[in-house]
Every structure is written in C-alpha cells, then in structure tokens.
Amino acid sequence: MSEIAARIARLGLVLPEPLKVPPGMVLPFPEVNIRGNRAIISGQGPLNPDGTLATPLGRVGEDVTVEDGYHLARLTGLAMLGGLQRSLGDLDRITGWVRIFGMVNSAPDFQRQPMVINGFSELILEIFGPEVGRHARSAVGMAALPMRIAVEIEGEVEFRV
Amino acid sequence: MSEIAARIARLGLVLPEPLKVPPGMVLPFPEVNIRGNRAIISGQGPLNPDGTLATPLGRVGEDVTVEDGYHLARLTGLAMLGGLQRSLGDLDRITGWVRIFGMVNSAPDFQRQPMVINGFSELILEIFGPEVGRHARSAVGMAALPMRIAVEIEGEVEFRV
C-alpha cells in the first residue's frame, strides 16, 4: 500500500466514487488533465462516498453555516484526491501541491471565505505534510455555482512522471 | 494550409478579428502571453467576426437564455482561437489544452453554468479532437463581467516551441 493511501486509511477517511453526473448534465472534460508533470484539476464540488453531491446546498452565510461550509470544503478535498488517485494510480507520485482556487457560493455580505476553504487546506496538509502539501491559495465569493453547490475548488499538483 | 486551419474552414467557422477596444477602455496586456512552451490566454469574451462584442449582453438566467449563453461561449472559443492564431502563427503548434476557466455572468439563482461553457468545450473538442483538445475546466457564476458580457473565459495551452 502506498504511504499516502495508508495515511488516508489511518485517518479513517474515504475517497468517494466519481461524481454521479445528474441527469441532463453533460461534462465533456476529465476530472484531472495530465500534461507533462502537471496534473490540472477541474472544478470539483463536495461528494458523498457514493459520488452523489453532498449537502447542504446553497449560499454560505444564508443557506449554509460556516461550519457546514468547512466540512463541505473538506469533502471537496477528498473528492479531488479520489480523482487524482484514479488519474495518477498512486497518490505518492504527487511531489507538490501548486495552486488552489477556492470558490464559496456566498451570501452578499458573507466575508469569511478563508474559514470555509480552510476545510480543504487543513485536510491536504494533514495528509501530505507541509512540504508536499504547501499550496498557493485564493478563497473568494461567487455569485452562483453549478447545481447550487456551496463550495467548488480547482487546483494543480505536480507529480513524478 | 495547416491541419487545424483546414478543419476550421471545413466546419464553416470564422476566427474573428481582435477585440475592437471600446472607447475609453485601456487594456494593457496581450491576448496571449507566451512563456516558454506555455501560452496563457487572457480573459476573453464573445466577438463578432469584425471584433465587436457579440450580444446579447447581461446575466444568463435573466437577460440571456442558456441557449444564447451556449452560443456566446462558442463565439468566445473562436475569439480565443483567433488570438492563439495571431500569437503562435499556426494552430497546429498546439500540443495540448491545459486549463479553461469559464465564467458566466449569472442571475442569483442560475445554476447551469456547465451547460453554457459546454459551447466552448464542444468547439475545442470538435476542432482539436479528444487528445489535444482535452482540458481541465471550471464553469462558475460571476457577480459581474466587464462591459456586461455574458461569458468570459481564460485558459492555457501548451505548444511546440
């Protein structure tokens, strides 16, 4: 078993199945796009273990609390790791997180996007440690997200080819 | 004639002229920034063949239908290809699409951003095929876009130096 997979298991975490695409939705792009030693990660939302969308849906600061937003960002991280696992075969190949763009479906006056996206960042640092897990980050407020998900994150990692 | 240019002609598509910058607007950056083998593409809106902004303007789900949004995303793709053609000289030099960030000017309750940005993705796949055309993607809802355009897309391709 790879080191990262062992750590994920030890933490009692589960990488969900791929997104079960809702009926009528067509997504003509991969979860992860491999180009050279870069793995570019498509915008990802929070998933349940079976690949359905995790709830609550809606705007943080209105329909969703900061605490729930934090948890949804953590679930988004697990979904992203699922996609990287499927694309790279082994998460130990990741040599460094590069960039994270954290998008929070935000009520007009909500201003604590960083506290929400911390659910993602803290998961990545827990699993990969400070050197490999280190990432540049933005955490900002969107007017709307697909299917009313509360959090969407895209990013990039580099890996051993 | 290059292969990609031939395919574009065969599909009856036209790459528009560069954006005719509206009076009073200053845009101190290139359409495409070449660094090494990366061509990073500035945020681009939908254009008519003469380089004027394509309409309708406004928010999808309010001023603009999903169908019109899809068409505007397709026009945005053609505008982007025009910029890449001018920067690279020959679109056959593109070895892979890397990343697309699709921004939809969204009414507060609009949640079908992916259906809009599919107008872009499907164009790119039609022209470049599944290997070169494959791209990581996000499709998200913005509060506002410059000049009230309905769609703006930025991205990156890699190319043969």
Next chain:
Amino acid sequence: MSEIAARIARLGLVLPEPLKVPPGMVLPFPEVNIRGNRAIISGQGPLNPDGTLATPLGRVGEDVTVEDGYHLARLTGLAMLGGLQRSLGDLDRITGWVRIFGMVNSAPDFQRQPMVINGFSELILEIFGPEVGRHARSAVGMAALPMRIAVEIEGEVEFRV
C-alpha cells in the same frame, strides 16, 4: 542594490510588511508557493505599509469609486511584490510575469473591472518593463471577498532558479 529594488526606490514606492492577519483568521498557506521555476502567488489584497488592510472596503460601484479601486489595485501590486521579495530574496530573479487574475468586489451593475485592475497592471509594467512585466490577465466581478476587501489578485511569475 538590485535593479528592480532600485527602480522601486526611485519611484518612491514602499513594499509593505506582510499581512497582519486579523484576529480569529487562520491562513494555512504561504504568500508565494515556489515549485521549480514557478512562483505561484496566493490571492492578495491591498495593504498599508504596516501590513494592515488598506481601505476603503466594500463593493466598487457602491462603496468604493473606480479611482479608489484603481489605487487599491496598485497597493495590491506592491503587497504582492513584498511577498515575492521575501520569497525570492531578489526581485531581479523574476524572468517573466505569467498570469494575473484580478478580482473586483463588484456592485451588481458595475462593469468597469478592467479600469480597476489597470492599477495593478500599470504598476507592474512601470517596474518590470514590457518584456518581463507582460502578463495574461482577467479582471472580473466577484460577489464577495474576504474581510470585504475591494480588490483581490492572484498570479504567477517565473524566475531564475
């Protein structure tokens, strides 16, 4: 003294201290993430010389004028240069600006995001010149930004390793 630092001094500009993180806020990521020859810059807001958030806060087109927004984008550029200076040791190592993503906290009908982000672009071109300073750019309207800052910018430069 390095050439870029000398130019900054000659222009009478000051690079601010790092962000004084407001109480209760945790930001578990670096200002700049170095991976290979890429320096990826986390989302940055406008700072006063002592690292406190520069004001006015709020939405451009509502709480903040375009002129103030332009100035805040310029301050965001100086803050970013401060982070790059701390990460790279010497700003002369920057061989090229790659990408800038300019986010403007926007009133629903505000549509001049480019005029705001020009405060950033013009600073970078003034300091680095047209070859090194050239950058791909988007300038778009966000529903909300952390701590109600009016402008946030993320980006990437490449540098001499």
